[in-house]
Amino acid sequence: MNCIPTGISAMKGGDGPYSYTNNSSFQRQGVETAKVLINEDIAEKLDINELISSAKLFNIADLGCSVGPNTIIVVENIIESVKLKYQSFCHNNQGALEFQVFFNDIPSNDFNVLFKSFPSDRQYYAAGVPGLFQGRLFPKASLHFVHCSYALHWLSKIPKELTNKTSPAWNKGRIYPANASDDVWEAYSAQFAKDIESFLNARAQELVSGGLMALIISCLPDGSSVKFFDLGFNDLLEKCLNQMVVEGVVSEDMVDSFNLPQYHPSKQEVCTLIQRNLCFSIERMEPLVRPARKGIAPTVEMVISTLRAVYQEIIAGHFGDDIIDELFDRLKKKVVVSDILSQSTDKSWMLELYVLLKRKVD
Template sequence: MAAKDTSKLSEEEHPMKGGDGPNSYANNSAYQKEVAGAAKELVDKAILEKLDLKVLLSSSKTFLIADLGCSIGPNTFFAVKNILEAVKFKYHSHQLCSDQVLEFQVFFSDHTSNDFNMLFKSLPNNRQYYAAGVPGSFYGRLFPNASIHIFHASYAIHWLSRVPKEVVDRNSPAWNKGRIHYLNSTDEVKRAFEAQLAEDMECFLHARAQEIVCGGLMVLIIPGIPHGIPHSHALANMTYQLLESCLMDMVRKGIVSEEKLDSFNIPMYFMSPQELEGCVERNGCFSIEVMKILPHVLAHGTVYNALVSTSHLRAALEGMIEQQFGEEILDDLFDLFHKKFEEQPSTSEPGKAINFLVVLKRN
């Protein structure tokens, strides 16, 4: 039977910067790897304690893992290796089919415009799994029914399927004129992004519920905000306000058109653990086995270092900025961002940004 059509979502594709150059995601994602490292012990424990033995027994030949929003490495390989080792440990500790070697198939999935060539070139030579790429959005179906044993997604599902259509509609009360995000915008804009999150998570959980085996696990690492904190107080707000001010400077200089700025919004939403919990409850197909806020981590001394922060932001947003404003502004834009970041007072409050781990189990 064909997968359910999800084209109604009008999905956008904004892959991370490909290749292995100085601005690539491969060379500018150390922070995300540190976050995954902070979650490793909890993920190991969840697999050991929560993965059903019948899932392992029924997959005595091949165990299937899928990483959603894999990008180009190296973080996806780090995450997959950790999951694989935890599954093997559980398998051997229970002496399951001791006369038979458990084999692993790993599916690396991302948008069709992801740099899969770079991903495959970077595959570890000593990997203990068979690798395959699966192009497509994780807001729709990607795999056959009841085929995947563990899903993983890290720093992925805060990307929405698209910018809410209301925020770029001049006739809508949610028109987000002059702003590039919802974090410090009007209530109408915030509600539009919240509604988009609800729609997207409904699609995400519905698709995964069909694709995962009964008793299988879904491991999610999500950047978000603590419950009850106003969106305007989110740590990411400072970053996007700085980027927004840089673009406004370029508008005033005639480098960027005001119309293009008014139609530019970053399709991200930083949810709280409680918001995700509500999405899972509405879906009804999964139980929440683990929900933990991860320890704060630092990359290259401090995540708020201007050079590191600029490089990480460029690796994530360069593609969509180039698509909207053209390649010629990129260097000047991020040079200006770097300068403004350095001039900011060091008043960041880590409590207003969190990373949290959620482990879901298919009922």
């Protein structure tokens, strides 16, 4: 079974003002948008008669589920869709289908909060599964549907060479791969490729033949180059950290040895990596098209809370808790004077790629 390397952290737990529970509306809009696609795919591509054995059990896993309402919304939607399909294709006398749902994330995820958020009237058996999804988490051929959204861009570990001063891939003063040297970019890219390979190999073992896997992957926008893509917020965060080095608040070594375990691939990169694994057929691969924005654009406070929910644990794990408030105060000021929010209203910072895979018959 798998160990969690240092430098890897879960989203912010609890239910406080900076928790992921209260700051995941961006991801929520994404999974809401993907609902329609998942429902279509279950209706059209799930061979329910072949999948369901005499046990009348349908097993679902949400990998990288984090905490908060999103994971519950996702699995309830999958269950409703599968029930509809089952009812339309199976005779009534076959008995009701039971559902077991496995909620997975790394062990530092706040499973206590997740478990307390389960609806008491839920129509499924629920279990939490701690572990890295790049490794095996479930017995052979035990899952019928896997869902994984906004999680595959998180690497299982920081490539060693990024923090090795003697390596050409030493990522001095930088915290992510955009605009970095070829060596840095290649180290990130290679780790991502390894992670996707391990992820697909594990799922190929765990999914039954004909089982489906729905992924939402944060990718580069079409037409942007991997090397020169800039998420904007990461760049501002990096600037804040380097400013804190100049002012003596944090040491240069600490920033030099810090790298975000995050890589955004291109759509083509994802496609190539999936095709390399011969166990899955790509049933659908297309960008999520969110409905046009309505109402008010996100405020600076909302953006900062979302970034804290995502990054706080990783940053605190490396630099300690003490710098958090100051760092995010600095980031807030940088966001205010930048044009980053007005830009994000007009252009997409990333492509949200929806992928549906089917486990081929061996």
